[in-house]
Amino acid sequence: MPPAVVIQExxxxxxSQYTHPERPERIDAVRAGLARGGITDEMIIANCSAAITSLERIHDPAYIRKTLDEIDGKWGNLDGDTFFSPGTRAAALDAAGGTTALARMVQRGEADWGFAAVRPPGHHATARRACGFCIFNNIALAAADLLxxxxxxxxxxxxxxxxxxxxxxxxxxxxxxVLYVSIHQWPHFPGSGLVGETGRGSGTGTTINLPFPAGATDADYRAAMTDVVIPAMERFRPDHILVSAGYDAHREDFLGGMLLSSRMFGEMAARLKQLADGICKGRMTLALEGGYHLEALADSVCETIRGLFDPRIPECPPYPPGAGVRRILDAVRREISLPGNGFPE
Ligand SMILES: [Zn+2]
Structure with missing residues (x-):
């Protein structure tokens, strides 16, 4: 079964009317990376626009209506970072709808896995607010739709x-x-994502944050995958693994201070695909978030696709994480091994 991909011209x-890192050329870079990784034209699925009613699964109806009115055919900003142009309305609806349609296809066994190369990105958008270049939360909509x-x-x-x-x-x-697991630079925009943020009420334990210091390396992320991300997912036993695939932790990226190589994105994708093959029939869908250095973005997307097609984990010399990261991993492991944390037995 081949994979399926969403990407639209x-x-x-x-x-933006002004110079902005979240720029149209990112789509060309991702397209090049997809092709180099082995994605062919036949794997690209048709346009799929989100219905307003489906956006209401995660967004406040008043926010959806007000935003679509405000951006329709105009230039402007929804907040300090989040611009819009006459093409934004269709792009935002197709980014949300395409990611959702792709995840459904994968869940139904119509594609082996999915990659949604979408703009605008989504993971900063809340139920009621645009934030950090994001208007509708594509990955959250896909998760809510799957459920x-x-x-x-x-x-x-x-x-x-x-x-x-x-x-x-x-x-x-x-x-x-919904289990949400994030590795991110901290302190950094948007300022949230501390170890103690683990969920609320019946969702206690289903949010896991790994706030890493700037300068984190492949070895640090490898340790995080081994010690926290994979075991937490194994315990949660999801029916589908979604990935907010931003590439701004790359060492060349100018919006982040991390030191990841392009290969590390392939390794993370391979590890997750292996896990998905073991626990959820390989069902895995990725959606583009950040990643602003065009060559690094193309290379990292290419490595991701190669890792998904051939999820053998590369041989890596054992190399311990830095002391700061080790402390965070230990603290997170203490948090997620708490009893009654929402994981099924
Ligand atoms: Zn980002």
Whole structure:
């Protein structure tokens, strides 16, 4: 079964009047990376726009209406960072709808895995607010849609973007059926994502944050995958793994201070795909978030796709994480091994 991919030329019509890192050329870079990784034209699925009613699964109806009115055919900003242009309305609806349609296809066994190369990104958008270049929360909508419209009972979201996905965390903070796990730089925008933020009410224990210091390396992320991300997902036993695939933790990226190589994104993708093959029939869907250095973005997307096609984990010399990261991993492990944390037995 081949994978399926969402990428639209008109995602480039979402643009700022001014110089902005979240720029249309990112789509060309991702397209090049997808092709180099082995994605062919036949794997790209058709346009799929989100219905307003489906956006209401995660967004406040008043926010949806007000935003679509405000951005329709105009240039402007929803907040200090989040611009819109005459092409934004269609791009935002197709980014949300495309990610959702892709996840449904994968869940139904119509594609082996999915990659949604979308703009605008989504993980900072909350139920009621645009934030950090994000208007509608594409990955959160896909998760909510899977739970409402397919046989999926539990969905896990792993967010490897360098920024904390405050919107995704917020939307699912009290939900026991969505596990949100994020590795991000801290302190950094948007400021949330501390170890103690673990969920609320019946969702207690289903939010896991790994706030790493600037300068974290492949070895640090490898330790995080081994010690926290994979075991937490194994314990949660999701029916689908979603990934907020931002590439701004790359060492070349100018919006982040992390030191990841392009290969590390392939390694994380491979590890998650292996896990998905073991626990949820390989069901895994990724959606683009950040990543602003065009060559690094293309290379990292290429490595991600190669890791998904051939999820053998590369041989890596054992190399311990830095002391700061070790302390965070130990603190997180203490948090998630607490009894009554929302994980099924
Ligand atoms: Zn980011």
């Amino acid at each position: 008109h995602f480039k019509e979402h643009c 409402a419209e397919t046989d999926a009972k539990r969905v896990a979201i792993f967010d490897w973007d360098v920024h904390h996905g405050n919107g995704t965390q917020d939307i699912f903070y009290d939900r026991p059926d």
